[in-house]
Amino acid sequence: MTLAFTAIVIENVLLARFLGVCPFLGVSKKRDSAVGMGLAVIFVITLSSxxxxxxxxxxxxxFKMVYMRTIIFILVIASLVQMIEMFIKKISPALYRSLGIYLPLITTNCAVLGMATLVADPSYTFLTALIFSFASAVGFLFVIYLFSTIREKIARGDVPKAFQGVPIALITAGIMAMIFSRFGVLNL
Structure with missing residues (x-):
């Protein structure tokens, strides 16, 4: 439970490690797209890790081939993303269109590669690698969902012209990161 909480909140892949920021900002304008991306990322991060x-x-x-890990991990991730892309296109064409370019970009999403690289370490057992990668991916979904909800509310509000779009999104993400960082100092 502590490992999962740590991965979801304290060491959140987006707000603490700053991995996966591109889809975080790009897909978070609508909750449906954010949830679709989050679910795809859960599958890809967990399985690829x-x-x-x-x-x-x-x-x-x-076989003393550790120097090949990045290239091999990218190939694994690319294969998984292709499978997800075909699945989503067949099951939900509307979601496929709303995710747009960000779905194939999961292949190069630094959150996915970062988690695969992080858990491919002798200090992780199979079970801890599975739990940490799944919980980190759930943390991605949790944060992108919260962020998309906030962005939808902000879009309906009266934001000064200078802060519209990316500036208010970055300010919101920064405030969320500050809030999440405080969980790390609590004695739970």
Whole structure:
């Protein structure tokens, strides 16, 4: 439970590690798109991190090929994203269109590669890698959903012209990051 809470809130992939900021800002204008992206990221981060841990532990380290990990992890992530893209296009064409370019960009999403690289480490067991990567991805969904909700409310409000669009989005993200950072100093 502590590991999951840490991954979701304290070491949030978006607000503490600043990984995945591009889709965070790009897809968070509407809640539906944000949730769709978040669910896709949950699947990709969890599965790619587990596969990365297995490849790292049982192939790359024993065969002294650790230097190949980034390229291999990118290939794993690209394959998973292609499968998700085909699935979403078939199941929900509207969601597929709303995610636009950001869906194939999950392949190069630094949150996905960052988590795969982070858990492919001897200090993680298979179970901790699975829990931490899944919880981190849930943290991504949680934050992008909150952010999209706030952005929708701000869009209906009266924002000064100089702050409209990206400036108010960055200010909002910064305030969220400050709030989330305070959880790390609590003795829970």
């Amino acid at each position: 587990v596969v990365a841990w297995l490849l790292y532990t049982y192939i790359l380290v024993p």
